[in-house]
Amino acid sequence: MGYAEFSLSGSKSLLMSKISSINDFVIKFANVNGSGSASANQTFAKGVFRSGIPVSPKNIFPSNIQGLPTWFEVRVNEKGYLGRREGIDIAVAMNPQSYRQDVADLKQGGYLIYDSSWKRDFGRDDINIIEIPLTKLCVQEFSNPKQRLLFKNLGYVGLLASILEMDKEIYIVLIEEQFKGKEKLIEPNVKALNIGYKYAEDNFKEFCEIKVKNSNKTEGLILTSGNDAAGLGCVYGGATVCAWYPITPSTSLAESFDKYSEKFRVEVGTDKNKYAFIQAEDELAAMGMTIGANWNGARAFTATSGPGVSLMSEFIGLAYFAEVPAVLFNVQRGGPSTGMPTRTQQSDLLSCAYASHGDTKHIMLIPSDPKECFEFAVEAFDLAERYQTPVIVLLDLDLGMNDWSSKEFQWNDLKEYDRGKVLSKEDLDEIEEFGRYLDVDGDGVPYRTYPGTHPQKGAYFTRGTSHDEYARYTEDGAKNAEVLSRLTKKFQTASSTVPAPIFNQEASTSSIGVIYFGSTDCSMQEALDNLKDQNIDIDAMRIRSFPFNLEVWEFIEEHDLLFIIEQNRDGQMRTLLMAEGGIIPDKLVSILCFDGQPITASFITNKINAHISGIPSVAAS
C-alpha cells in the first residue's frame, strides 16, 4: 500500500524498529481544547503544504469550549490521497488525559513526542519516544505565564521541523504572515519555534526516519475549507442577504460570507454595505428571512445543519409550493437529534430531498471539495432562481470545517447571473395577461414578478394554500392536482441542468460499478487505485446532484452490481435511487460508514473485497 514501511535499524530487535517514509505519513496531535494548539497545528500543516506536499488536516474536536481532549490529524501524502487513513505514524501527545489512547493508536515503529517535563513510562517498547521538556523550556525562556503555556505549541512545531528535516524558514515566514500588523508578536513566536527546533537538533538529529522532502505537488492547489469556499461562492454568486442561526458545523460558512462581504461589499463613497447579514433568533426565522428576501428579488441564503433543517421544514415546503427561490446550505453532522455535533456524516440526504410535509422534492447539490463548494454555491443561486424553488447544498463537517488541498478557485468575468423568468415593467406592458403560475413555456416553470414593478400589472398573492394559475385561492381539487403535476414537470426539467455526475473510468468494461458522493471522493480515489492494484476493475460514478440526471440511470442500467458508498447508517442514497428510479434493490449493495469519522480508503477497499470474494467471476485474479 505504499506508505510507511519498516526498517530495522541496527539489527538488534524489534525495539529499534522505526517507520520510515518520505512525504507519506499521518501525524496526530493530542491537545487540550482551548489551549491555543489549533493555530500551531494548522501552521504545521501549512508548512508541509508550502513544502509542496498535499496535506489533509482534520480537526477532531469535542463539543466543548475548554478542557476536554481534542485531536488534530494531518495526513501528508505526495500522491494527493487526502482521505483519512487509519494508523498513526507520529503522535504529538500534549494531553496527559488522553495519553493512554494516543499511545495505543500509534503504529508499531511509530514516534511518540511528549512533554517530558514530567517523565512517563508508556509501557510500549515497539515505539520510538521523543522526549522534550517543553514546559520547563518555556518556563525558562518566557516570563509571562500565558506565553509559557501558549508557546509550548509552537515549540513542538519547531521540533517537528527539525526531525522531519524541513526548511525552518517556511515556518518563520508563516509566523510573520500570521502576525502581520502585530509585529511585536513575531519575535516571541519565532523564539518559541526555535526552542523546539534547537532542542531537536541537539538531541534527535537523524533519529526520525520519516521525512518531508520539498516537492512540487501543490502547484495549482490551495489549502482551504469547504465552508470558507462556499461563503466566498455566495459573495461571487451575488447573494446579498444571509440570515442564519449558529450551529456547528455550519457557522463558519455564514461567517465566511460576512468576512468576504466586509472586504468586497462596502460601497465606495458611502461606506454602506451591499449586503445584509442577520443572525436570526432561530432557524425558522433564518429560513423565513431567506424566503422573504428572495421573494422580493434579492439573492438570499441560510446555512445550517441537520437540526436546523428539521426546524426549517415547514418553510421549505412553503417555498416549494409557492415557488419562491431559496438557497440553503446544510453542513451535515452526526445525527439523529443533537447527535454528534462535532463529527461528520452524510445522513440528511432523505430529510433534505423530501423536506416538509406533503409531496415535496428539492434540488440538492453535493460538492466534494472546496473548489466545488465555491462553484456549487454560485450555481445554487442560478438554479434556485431558474426553477423558483429551494436549492439545498449538502456539505458535511469534514468537508465544511477542515482544510483541504483543493484545486484553485476559478471565475469567468463574462458570467452573468441567471435570474430566471422575471418580468420587468416593460415585459408586463407587452403581455396581455399575467398569471403567476401559468406554464407559458411548457417547461413547468412560470413567470414571476417582484413587488413594486408595475403600477397596474403583475401583482399577485403568494400563498401556501392551494391556488390556481393566477395565484387565487381555490379548493378545486383538480386545479390543485394540476399545480402539483406541473411542479413535478418542473423538477424533471431541472434534472437535465443540475450538475451531471463525474465518471471515473477509462473504459466502462466492468460489470461492477460504484456510486459515491460528497466528501467520500478523496478516499474513493485511493480505494479505486488500491483495487486496481489488486486487479479489480470497477467503474465509478460520483453523483453531484438531485434530481438525478439521465446519466445516473444509464450508469446503473449498464452495471450488474453497484456498490453505494455512504457515510450514514441506512443507505439513504440507495433509498433515494430506489425510490426515484425503481431500481431493483438486490442490485445495489450498501457500504456504510457512520461512526462520525471520515470514511477511509481501506474501509471501502476491504468491504468491496469482502463482497466480491464471494462472487467467483469477479474475484481478484
Place this chain on the structure above:
Amino acid sequence: MTYIVKPKNHHPLLERNELGLTRRDYEGAVSTLCAGCGHDSISSAIVEACFQLSIESYKVAKLSGIGCSSKAPAYFLNQSHGFNSVHGRMPSVATGAAMANHELLYLGVSGDGDSASIGIGQFIHCARRQVNMTYIVENNGTYGLTKGQFSATNDLESKSKYGDDNLFPSIDLPSMAIQLGASFVARGFSGDKDQLVPLLKAAIAHKGFSFLDIISPCVTFNNHNTSTKSYDYIREHNDSLAKPDFVPLGKEITANYEEGSSIEVPLHDGSLLSLEKLSEDYDPQDKISAIKSIQESQRDNKVTTGLLYVNPDAKDLKEILNVSDTPLNAMGSKDLCPGSEELSKINLSLK
C-alpha cells in the same frame, strides 16, 4: 370559500385623492370572513388610510401569517403584492423582504394566535430589530380560524362562549413591544374608525417598527357577554388616551384643540401627528409613563387605546445594519461580484 373579484365601476362623483384614485382603487377581493367580523372593519380602515395618504398600491407589500386575520390582506389593496406565509412566521418573511428592498412599504397583518403564541418569538425579534414596517395584530382573543380556542391575549376573567374558564393570564403585546424597543406602538379598536384611521396613517408614515394592536371582535366565537373582547365590552371600557389626528406634510392643522391640551409629534417624513390629550399626564414619548398607563387601566378593568408610544428618531434595521441606499434587489453582478482578479489574489492567500 372561493375567490370573488369585485366588479369595478366608479361613480363619477366618487371622491378622488391626489393620485386621482378613489377608495375603490384600494379595495381587494370580496371578503369571505363572517359578516360583522372586526377584521373586515380593519381592512376598510386600511383602505381609507391608504386612500387618504395617496399611497401607490404597487409600492406596498402585504404580508401575513395564517388565521382569519391573516386572510385579510386579500381583501384590500388589490394592486399590491401579497404574501400569506405560514402560521406565526410573517415577521421573518417581512424582515427578509424589507432587507431586499427598503423602498417599499411593508404592511404586516397577523392575529393574536399568530403573534402572541406560535409566532411570539418572531414578533419579539422583529420589534427589537426595528424592521421598517407597519405590524398589525387583529386581536380577538381567540383562534377564529380553528373555531374558538382561547388565545394568549384573552383576559383571565374572560370566559369562552361555552362557559369555560380561561386559566392563564393574557399577554399584552403593546407593553411588550414598548419594552422591546418598537418605536411606534398604538392600540386601536376595529369599531372606532375615527381613531383607527389616523393611527394607521401615522403608523404607516413612521419610519421603523410601527406596531398596532387592534381589538377586533370575533362575532362567531368571542362576542358573548362574558368576553372582554366583545364589541359591547370594548365600547364600555375603552380608555382612550388622546384623539389622534394625522397631518401630512404641507397640510395645516385644522382640528381645534383647547390650549395646552394637544401634543404634536413631527414624524421623519415631515408629517405631523397631532394628539388631543384626554388625560393630564399623557406623554407619548415617555416609555415608562406609557407602560404605567397601560397597567393602570388594566388594573381598573379598562382598555387603553390610542397612541401609546412613539420615538420618531429611532433608527430602523436598514440603518442599524448600515445597508446601502440602493435596494439590494436592484444590484447586479457588476455591483456584487468581485471578479477574477480578486479571486486570483484569494487563491494566492490560500497557498
